[in-house]
Amino acid sequence: MTTPTGKPGAAGWLALAAAPSFAAMAGITAASPALCLSDPGPLPLDGMTMMYLLMALFHLPPWLRLLPGQGPTRKGDRP
Template sequence: MTATSASGTTRGAGESTVAAPAVARFLHLAASPTFALMALSTFILDSGGPGALCAAVGGSGFNGMAPMYLLMAVFHLTPWLKLMSRQHA
């Protein structure tokens, strides 16, 4: 007997869906490193140009996308901290 999923794909009776829960368990860990890499690449690729000129004129250095990505990475560190605390306990 075959089952049809919500996306319309058909699976056979012997086919399991073990990969989806395994991926979902670790997907929340991807946010913080992704945002950290985005902050780093934005800082490196966008250094110079009009943004640097405006910051040198008197604005703070904390404007733009790189600090926002760093802040997002910090806010998404919770799953990593939980994982590390479980490993040390």
């Protein structure tokens, strides 16, 4: 995820962009169900909204690695 200089490469930036993108898509889908071409249910958390929220959840690990005390993990640096 980082280059030899320690700066994030293209894959690192893409990994960080995934979770906010899916969270925004979940918000848009919940706010206007007409965009999904499905009948609105009684709750705004329909199938597409839940799918986007789960995708955002599964793409959170790159953000969690940025927390203080969490350094980048490289091969061979296991405790």
